[in-house]
Amino acid sequence: MSASARGAIFKTALIALVLTLVPLPTWLAIIRPEFLVLTVLYWSIQAPFAGGIGFGWFAGLLLDAFQGPVLGEHALAVALVAYLGVHEHQRIRTKPLLQQSLVVFVILVLYEFVLFAVDGWSGHPLVTPLRWVPAATGAMIWPALAGVLSRSYRPRT
């Protein structure tokens, strides 16, 4: 875990946050993938001990500060994503990108489900089926995103 790894993680997370927050027309906003979550997941898989769960948790808290109906909601969900990434990183890393996309889809559905459940419990229910769309689009752009992110930092092993 070098300083450059942490630097790359921080830089890409910042860009992902900007992509998450930048205003878009409504239909584009609906299909917008969860860039920050995908970035956290990528680094959890590729550098499980540089970023990890704490990084995911703080990234989620940042999302809460901007978008959360309840503080701590995204923090929990993104920490779960990071945990799954770290726990399964050896199994996910060795798979081809398309198979990785399937795994990513499952993880993103879990992520959306945590948000859905917390929304419901905390009294801010949002039951439209559109809320599951980012899971699908996120899985779709995963190969491209992984390609871009892999250029930002490559471990010397």
Added chain:
Amino acid sequence: MAAFGTRSGSPRNRGGAAGFRFALYALLSVLIMVLDQRLDWLERVRFALQAVTYPIEVVLNSPVTGWHWLEREFASRHALEAENQRLRERLHELEMRTLRVDALAAQNAALIGLKNALPPVAERWLPAQIVNIELGGLRQRVLVDRGERNGVFRNQAVLDDYGVVGQTMHVGPWSAQVLLITDPDQDLPVQVERTGLRTIAVGTGDPTALALPYLPANANIRVGDVLVTSGLGGVFPSGYPVGRVTDVHPDAAQPLARVVAAPFAHLQTDREVMLLWFRHSSPAAPLKERAGELTSGNPSIQPLPAPKRSRAAARPPSRARAAPPQPSRKSSARAPAKARSAPAPSGPRKP
């Protein structure tokens, strides 16, 4: 392929540590959520977070601001003249309408027995620019560039030129989040202008639709009815336009009708909204719901003592006049006086 950055320990050990760390963070998240839900003191944390996030939001919004600035700077003379003309016409139209409104207000005041027309409910206005930022895709929220420094408070009414926009939610030092009326979290007490029927408009998450889910299937409501705020709920003064009913599905098999309305406010295209401070003494000011007392509204309207159940008071005076003997004339003289003292607008009236 070894994970880089591995210092020591087998992957299995690491996995266990990851599970433990996740459990710790999950617990922390749940704690924060519970505190945020149950207690108010995280509102101060929210306030600080708004202060931290606002600069980022302003930076992210700067391309939009820049574009609007360019549009304004390089607008052609012709376009400006056309806009000027349009605005002048609009001003005339509104002035004409205001004249009529003043006359009606005076007439109304005379009708309900007040000497002068009451002051308008809006005391102060503050225009606020909308900061374009993503506040959760499907939730209907916007950020405005006014905060506590400008005197903005929580649950303040926000309007635009066409109708009710929403209310402030989290207020930061320089910014405030506004919950639009179309957000699923927003329940807005409304009144049908034509019939006075009161109900609640609930946001649907769709910026062009409000639902009225609590109307019975036989409710007197039609397509085209105008909804105005009812003044209940303590946030919005009464009488501000909310929307127009666009769809009514009275299904006899269902206990409730399915009614949809379109908001008047231009929620998707607004660049500027108005924050409203209302006068508490105006009768149109929102009522605070506190049991048993009127904390706002017209102070001359007070609860009346329950009418005595005497025969003379209960019967109309014509009947009392018909009764000839002396002792009952005394009571008949008292009865109209009592009846005259009674008819305050909100007094409990028995047929």
